[in-house]
């Protein structure tokens with residue numbers, strides 16, 4: 001399948017060329033554990049637009065088509081590392097295990113899948129990360145480079161709460177304007193005001209009862 | 221393509237006329253039927269909502285379902301609800317006391333049928349289920365879901381034949397294994413198991 | 419009732435702009451760059467505007483002509499469209515969140531409900547993404563069955579879309595009913611094969627669910643053989659109809675460069691003359707074995723979009739004839755695939771196919787559990803609407819309706 005397609009440069013080479021072309025850009029090749037092992041390129045928000053322009057206009061790449069834009073929510077993770085040390089205690093050498101815990105702060109990610117219509121290769125996966133998971137975490141908008149990101153970035157803003165700086169029309173797209181939360185975040189708590197009707201599911205029923213407790217409780 | 225003005229319109233009208241006249245005698249152009257009076261035959265593979273299969277005459281005792289709850293767990297919209305039977309001492313029985321399917325939620329995806337290891341749940345083809353009672357009548361209980369195996373054979377003959385053959389083979393294998401075990405036990409009652417090697 | 423997104427913003431934009439004045443409104447143009455290279459530039463307001471007020475009309479959510487609950491907020495000057503903002507979300511059910519809460523297999527029936535005209539191609543795109551993620555193979559026969567059902571889906575989608583489009587132009591149902599008549603035959607085939615007419619839920623990771631029943635292939639062959647006759651009839655009916663030509667030629671013109679930049683895919687992209695068909699580019703499945711051509715448009719207007727679809731149906735008939743002839747015997751499911759407890763290795767994958775409406779992609783991230791960590795649908799219908807405003811500016815309201823019709827959207831997929 002993929003062998004028939006003209007091959008794209010390796011990510012490492014693209015990275016080297018990008019570093020030469022865009023001064024100061026922080027780039028990182030992110031590995032992918034799946035069978036396809038399709039890596040991706042992480043770029044810092046400050047240089048994202050310049051990098052994107054390069055990827056689009058470079059003669060060898062010509063990634064003129066941004067197919068898919070989406071967000072990913074990575075929660076805070078607790079990483080346990082166990083260090084084994086050998087130490088001499090009371091004249092005997094012993095192995096000691098020391099477990100340290102530290103929290104890797106979570107972040108939101110915007111992922112772009114780029115293809116070239118002109119050269120028929122791809123995809124190149126481009127990622128931008130926010131500093132944290134706070135409301136209004138920022139990345140750069142790539143809509144000025146690829147128009148196709150317009151609605152999709154709006155969607156990421158709507159559902160994940162990532163603010164795209166430089167987006168021409170950043171509004172909610174699927175949820176209504178008064179909606180407060182971002183439903184695709186992993187820690188989103190769904191509302192409990194279900195339409196109350198008998199269902200075989202205890203949890204739903206219990207939730208609905210709780211919500212309607214003030215309003216008379218059981219439907220009888 | 222150059223053509224006389226008006227010609228395209230006339231061609232189109234001719235086509236409409238052909239279809240109109242044809243709709244009186246060409247079966248390929250007669251596509252509608254008068255539904256409640258006439259009915260199209262139901263295709264064999266058609267599926268609507270699930271039903272539970274029982275063998276024999278008693279829907280309670282013959283029910284194939286052993287209440288393993290696999291279907292309840294795998295059902296994507298979570299519309300199956302199973303409570304297991306308990307005997308007097310509170311021990312869980314291999315039989316569902318309640319088996320409800322909320323067909324106002326069920327999306328006829330057939331995943332429950334595919335995951336059931338006991339061929340106990342199959343798809344019904346009944347489609348005239350509209351009712352005025354939105355809350356009660358759309359929650360099908362075990363009694364409404366239970367259908368005899370003959371009914372299933374009538375709906376899906378090919379599939380049912382396969383299932384019957386499979387179940388019969390399994391039953392036979394089980395019986396054979398049991399008989400063997402029995403024979404072994406009676407033939408060499410005193411010998412311990414490890415010494416039966418050739 | 420919920421308040422509609424867009425109202426306030428639109429009013430704001432109008433207030434900032436003096437009535438009757440030319441020039442571009444400052445607010446909405448800020449981010450578009452200065453138009454270097456082939457960068458997209460918002461077109462300047464057309465000149466020759468009348469003195470007077472603009473009228474803001476909400477077209478929809480029910481009317482825009484049979485395409486579902488979708489709203490276009492338009493600003494009209496007389497009958498000309500001066501601004502247009504699409505409003506989405508009426509059918510939003512957060513498909514992605516549901517999928518992240520269920521197993522990989524559990525999402526398969528939900529994908530039927532994205533673009534409910536084309537459940538089999540939706541299944542295929544999802545299956546392809548999961549197969550890429552988990553490294554599953556697909557047996558030969560299953561690949562053929564996928565092509566057969568996928569191309570039948572393309573036939574019924576395009577037939578209906580053309581019917582809807584002509585309905586939008588005012589043919590009042592006649593071609594639509596002819597198209598539905600043909601669709602019915604294909605739906606009967608689907609029902610006999612998968613058990614459901616629209617929500618087929620037919621593919622499994624690494625193959626298909628059931629093999630074809632006896633006599634099905636002969637039935638499919640008959641439908642395929644008869645289809646060109648329907649196409650001829652259809653073309654006789656309307657392809658050279660003077661009213662259709664007058665209504666659709668030169669309306670809603672989309673340039674190839676903008677189409678690529680805006681991520682337009684499918685027949686709409688090819689109608690603008692860009693040769694990009696994933697069946698040829700990615701050659702997913704076994705599409706490299708079939709002999710077919712990719713029809714391209716020249717002008718990128720509504721008429722070309724209509725024509726490209728008609729021609730694509732003819733190509734699909736060719737593919738179907740080849741696939742039905744070559745269908746090999748054999749298993750239909752990869753022995754490595756399993757229904758329950760399916761846990762792909764942690765990692766991510768993006769799989770895409772050429773669905774009838776454009777590039778349908780699924781982006782999956784696995785964390786090694788039975789549920790996907792992230793599940794994303796790339797909906798062609800939504801992204802093809804990106805340029806709706808450009809296509810409609812300066813045209814009349816009636817033209818906006820047919821431009822929307824020519825985009826080919828299904829709201830189940832736009833809003834997800």
Ligand code: SF4
Nearest residue numbers: 285286288289291336
């Ligand atoms: S129907 Fe089948 S899967 Fe469901 S509980 Fe009964 S035996 Fe188990």
Ligand code: SF4
Nearest residue numbers: 295326327329330332
């Ligand atoms: S058909 Fe699908 S939705 Fe209905 S009960 Fe079975 S698994 Fe659940």
